[in-house]
Amino acid sequence: MPELPEVEVTRRSFAQRIAGAQILSAALGKPLRWPLGLLPQALxxxxxxAVRRRGKYLLLDLSEGLLLIHLGMSGSLRFVASDEPALGAAGPHDHFDLQTTRGLLRLHDPRRFGAVIYVPSETDGLARKLLDHLGMEPLEDGFTLQAFKEGLAASRAPIKQLLLSGSVVVGVGNIYASEVLFISRIHPATPARDIGARKVRALYEAIRAVLALAVEQGGTTLRDFSSANGMEGHFQLQAKVYGREGLPCTHCASPIRLMKQGQRSTYYCARCQKLQ
Structure with missing residues (x-):
């Protein structure tokens, strides 16, 4: 699933190129997770x-209203400028085309868990339902150590589950959760409120560092993720535990283990990340 780094990489890869463009046409393919909310031709x-991001949502600010775009489990956006070779006709897994004076923006989503939603503003009821519950943005100044401490102290949930929920901090998806917990030497099943001050700081710093590195590396491409200009990510080459079951820990050489938490795969080192 595209997480915060992949969504941010996608945003950066077309935001400036589409800014200022006028919409010439809009077309829908098969139904997505939620309806568009208006007739495509009304756009x-x-x-x-402009193009902004909140959590894993891309927000396309329009001269009237805005579009919320979510990539779901397997979605990706592609933007081809007007002076570049055309993409061609939409295929069976292409479910939204936005043709503009600066180029074509297309949503490709084989599993159709993604969404393109029109709302009049961010104060609209649907927009608030989707966005208001999201936690702090980890790469922005509002993500403070004190607020992070308070969020963890208020939860009995296992720390990995809390990170995945996005209620305290957004964007620490499955891959990145395994990585930051390894770096901060925290067992994934540790109740959030039981983590000591030193390790909370280590986790806070690891989240900022790992997500920033992932954005710099173009995100993670395990199967089919690519940015809006068709570039694949390379963070998977930097992973210390994710996808490395049975391989030696980069710190102590013990074999990396795999366990399931909430039907998600968790990779960790039992020696470096002891359950207190």
Whole structure:
């Protein structure tokens, strides 16, 4: 599933290229997770002002209203500028085309868990339902150590589950959760409120560092992720535990273990990450 780094990489790969474009046409393929919320042709004539991100949602600010785009489990966006070779007709897994004066933005989503939703503003009820519960943005100044401490102290949930929930901090998806917990030497099943101050700080710093590195590396491409300009990510080459079951720990040489938490795969080192 595309996580915060992949969504941010996607945003950066087309935000400046589409900003200022006027929408010429919009077309839907097969139904996505939620309905668009208006007839596609109603978008014609509106201008794309900017592209922002909140958690794993991309927000396309329009001259009237905005589009919320979620990539779901397997979705990706592709943007081809007007002066580049055309993408061609939409295929069976292409479910949203936005043709603009600066190029074509297309959502490709084989599993159709993604969404493109129109809302009049961020204060709209649906927008608030999707965005208001999201935690702090880990790469922004609002993500403070004190607020992070308080969020962990208020939860009895296993720390990995809490990170995946996005209620305290957004974007620490399955791959990155395993990585930051290894770096901070915290067992994934440790209740969040039981983590000591020193390790909370280590985890806080690891989240910022790992997600920043993942963005720098273009995200993680395990199967089919690519940015809006078709580039694959390379963070998977930096992974210390994720996907390395049975291989030696980079710190102590013990074999990396795999366990399931909430039907998600968790990779960890039993020697470096002892359950207190």
């Amino acid at each position: 014609v004539g509106r201008q794309v002002l």
